[in-house]
Amino acid sequence: MNKINIAIDGPAAAGKSTIAKRVASALDMVYVDTGAMYRAITLAYLEADRPDLNELLSGIHIRLLAENGQRVILNEKDVTDRLRENDVTENVSFVASDPAVRRFLVNLQQQLTEDKGVVMDGRDIGTTVIPDAELKVYMIASVDERAMRRQLDNEARGIESSVEQLKADIAHRDHLDMTRDISPLTKAEDAIEIDTTGQTIEEVTEEILKLAAEKLA
Ligand SMILES: Nc1ncnc2c1ncn2[C@@H]1O[C@H](COP(=O)(O)OP(=O)(O)O)[C@@H](O)[C@H]1O
Numbered sequence: 547m548n549k550i551n552i553a554i555d556g557p558a559a560a561g562k563s564t565i566a567k568r569v570a571s572a573l574d575m576v577y578v579d580t581g582a583m584y585r586a587i588t589l590a591y592l593e594a595d596r597p598d599l600n601e602l603l604s605g606i607h608i609r610l611l612a613e614n615g616q617r618v619i620l621n622e623k624d625v626t627d628r629l630r631e632n633d634v635t636e637n638v639s640f641v642a643s644d645p646a647v648r649r650f651l652v653n654l655q656q657q658l659t660e661d662k663g664v665v666m667d668g669r670d671i672g673t674t675v676i677p678d679a680e681l682k683v684y685m686i687a688s689v690d691e692r693a694m695r696r697q698l699d700n701e702a703r704g705i706e707s708s709v710e711q712l713k714a715d716i717a718h719r720d721h722l723d724m725t726r727d728i729s730p731l732t733k734a735e736d737a738i739e740i741d742t743t744g745q746t747i748e749e750v751t752e753e754i755l756k757l758a759a760e761k762l763a
């Protein structure tokens with residue numbers, strides 16, 4: 547098989563985007579971070595002072611650029627860095643639980659995967675967006691390690707946080723994502739679970755590249 551799709555799902559800060567980006571680059575595939583798309587709609591929602599989500603969607607145009615991983619263009623403005631700030635993170639699970647928002651983005655995401663050659667990460671990629679993906683990974687890590695990693699991310703980005711607060715926020719967001727009505731975060735039956743706790747980025751990347759090589763053979 548010369549072209550495959552790879553779906554990577556899992557809870558917050560498990561390492562999905564970091565690994566997906568590296569795998570895509572090593573295999574010359576397209577990397578798509580779907581969390582950033584839900585964050586973009588959340589930013590538009592906050593900037594418009596929490597309007598009706600259905601109405602908001604009719605005025606939203608999202609474009610992804612494959613530059614430095616992925617840049618997100620929301621209505622012709624590059625909002626990539628803004629999407630990681632606390633107000634967006636605090637509201638994204640609410641916005642992502644809305645049926646119209648999910649329909650809108652799943653449709654966009656499925657268009658991106660039609661020609662294969664995509665590494666896509668999120669919460670419902672293996673279960674809903676690409677149920678026929680050739681390789682599905684469900685990535686996890688302990689909540690302590692995830693909070694510590696996110697704290698380092700935030701420090702590098704100049705975003706204020708504390709490890710204790712992050713631990714509580716991450717656990718709360720996971721709970722919302724796992725218990726929502728429409729395509730909740732769950733491991734697809736045919737997904738391979740990888741626990742990245744205590745592993746290096748290189749080790750996890752290698753493991754997935756090996757699994758991909760088997761599918762590409
Ligand atoms: N083994 C590992 N796998 C993936 N990421 C790791 C690993 N060890 C440390 N990290 C760090 O953890 C963070 C994971 O964040 P990210 O990739 O955004 O996760 P997610 O996309 O699951 O929210 C990054 O800062 C990354 O450098």
Ligand SMILES: Nc1ccn([C@@H]2O[C@H](COP(=O)(O)OP(=O)(O)O)[C@@H](O)[C@H]2O)c(=O)n1
Nearest residue numbers: 558559580581582584638639642668669670
């Ligand atoms: N496929 C996806 C991706 C993200 N999301 C939502 O978007 C939020 C942000 O995703 P993200 O991947 O950017 O989050 P982090 O793990 O990077 O903090 C998640 O907490 C989910 O609520 C989703 O519902 N479905």
